[in-house]
Amino acid sequence: xxxxxxxxxxxxxxxxxxxxxxxxxxxxxxxxxxxxxxxxxxxxxxxxxxxxxxxxxxxxxxxxxxxxxxxxxxxxxxxxxxxxxxxxxxxxxxxxxx
Amino acid sequence: xxxxxxxxxxxxxxxxxxxxxxxxxxxxxxxxxxxxxxxxxxxxxxxxxxxxxxxxxxxxxxxxxxxxxxxxxxxxxxxxxxxxxxxxxxxxxxxxxxxxxxxxxxxxxxxxxxxxxxxxxxxxxxxxxxxxxxxxxxxxxxxxxxxxxxxxxxxxxxxxxxxxxxxxxxxxxxxxxxxxxxxxxxxxxxxxxxxxxxxxxxxxxxxxxxxxxxxxxxxxxxxxxxxxxxxxxxxxxxxxxxxxxxxxxxxxxxxxxxxxxxxxxxxxxxxxxxxxxxxxxxxxxxxxxxxxxxxxxxxxxxxxxxxxxxxxxxxx
Numbered sequence: 001x002x003x004x005x006x007x008x009x010x011x012x013x014x015x016x017x018x019x020x021x022x023x024x025x026x027x028x029x030x031x032x033x034x035x036x037x038x039x040x041x042x043x044x045x046x047x048x049x050x051x052x053x054x055x056x057x058x059x060x061x062x063x064x065x066x067x068x069x070x071x072x073x074x075x076x077x078x079x080x081x082x083x084x085x086x087x088x089x090x091x092x093x094x095x096x097x098x
Numbered sequence: 099x100x101x102x103x104x105x106x107x108x109x110x111x112x113x114x115x116x117x118x119x120x121x122x123x124x125x126x127x128x129x130x131x132x133x134x135x136x137x138x139x140x141x142x143x144x145x146x147x148x149x150x151x152x153x154x155x156x157x158x159x160x161x162x163x164x165x166x167x168x169x170x171x172x173x174x175x176x177x178x179x180x181x182x183x184x185x186x187x188x189x190x191x192x193x194x195x196x197x198x199x200x201x202x203x204x205x206x207x208x209x210x211x212x213x214x215x216x217x218x219x220x221x222x223x224x225x226x227x228x229x230x231x232x233x234x235x236x237x238x239x240x241x242x243x244x245x246x247x248x249x250x251x252x253x254x255x256x257x258x259x260x261x262x263x264x265x266x267x268x269x270x271x272x273x274x275x276x277x278x279x280x281x282x283x284x285x286x287x288x289x290x291x292x293x294x295x296x297x298x299x300x301x302x303x304x305x306x307x308x309x310x311x312x313x314x315x316x317x318x319x320x321x322x323x324x325x326x327x328x329x330x331x332x333x334x335x336x337x338x339x340x341x342x343x344x345x346x347x348x349x350x351x352x353x354x355x356x357x358x359x360x361x362x363x364x365x366x367x368x369x370x371x372x373x374x375x376x377x378x379x380x381x382x383x384x385x386x387x388x389x390x391x392x393x394x395x396x397x398x399x400x401x402x403x404x405x406x407x408x409x410x411x412x413x414x
Contacts, residue, residue, distance in 0.1 A: 027116055064108065
């Protein structure tokens with residue numbers, strides 16, 4: 001199914017009933033450009049305590065199979081700052097978006 | 099197996115993806131994601147969603163944030179839609195049209211508008227008919243999607259666009275409906291109230307119990323809304339903690355009629371602490387309005403005391 005559907009797309013190119021056949025295809029829609037401030041990950045201060053991963057509304061903190069987090073996925077981060085506020089080790093700092 | 103957050107997140111991929119259009123700092127996506135993580139990875143789910151923020155921003159044609167089957171329903175009928183799906187599934191299973199070794203679970207999500215108000219009839223019906231499903235209400239305390247109109251989940255004195263605090267009225271004039279108790283009055287096998295809190299153990303375990311208890315189960319989860327409540331977006335988890343530490347939102351579960359309070363704060367904070375960071379309660383802190391805080395506190399204390407009594411009574 002094409003996800004390039006906008007107001008000019010003819011109705012015949014749309015799916016019947018507005019059905020979506022691809023599970024979880026919202027990942028194609030990047031929400032990172034909503035951001036005005038962004039979190040900066042300071043890995044040296046991070047103790048992998050795990051408080052930040054579940055709180056991210058946008059699932060923008062990748063966690064590996066080893067249960068350890070890596071740097072932010074800025075494609076989706078909306079810059080809400082919830083992660084920085086829950087970090088007890090100041091390993092996430094909110095900075096202005098360049 | 100005891101709950102281990104890292105194992106859960108590492109081994110159970112998110113079933114609620116990035117790329118949804120909920121606001122920055124919204125309290126609902128972490129809740130939905132953690133509830134879905136409580137599903138066994140091999141199980142499939144059918145999700146019905148009542149109209150609300152979550153519905154319109156996670157399933158915006160042609161995108162979906164859900165990796166399970168999802169039904170867009172109207173405001174009032176998430177529970178009845180899902181109960182129909184569940185009944186059809188049971189029938190097809192009986193007829194041997196579906197494989198025996200594969201299982202599907204049924205989860206409905208609704209906001210407080212779609213659950214406390216508009217959807218309560220459908221919800222009550224579905225619960226009474228005993229469908230094997232879970233209804234999750236993510237309660238953000240007003241119709242946030244349409245611009246912060248008061249609902250029956252809105253706490254007393256809250257300033258909303260249809261209960262504006264000013265010289266005529268002191269914000270919303272009525273107390274909040276206690277939906278968890280209403281659901282308990284249906285004598286369901288499992289009813290619980292939760293919140294995204296600390297390492298999400300409470301929410302995960304309750305979701306797991308609700309999903310894997312046979313019969314109709316209900317979860318009520320507080321999901322703060324930075325826009326509607328008027329607090330800085332980054333304060334989500336602090337607001338949640340204050341909600342439980344002031345006993346405004348007690349964490350408890352009712353298993354076959356037995357109450358268990360899962361979290362009793364070592365020091366119960368005055369409710370002011372929860373109210374102060376929120377702009378919707380700002381007028382309560384103006385000189386001359388102390389009575390509002392007192393009244394609010396009384397209501398919280400009364401409900402907490404009632405809950406303690408219920409726990410004692412049902413565990414005799």
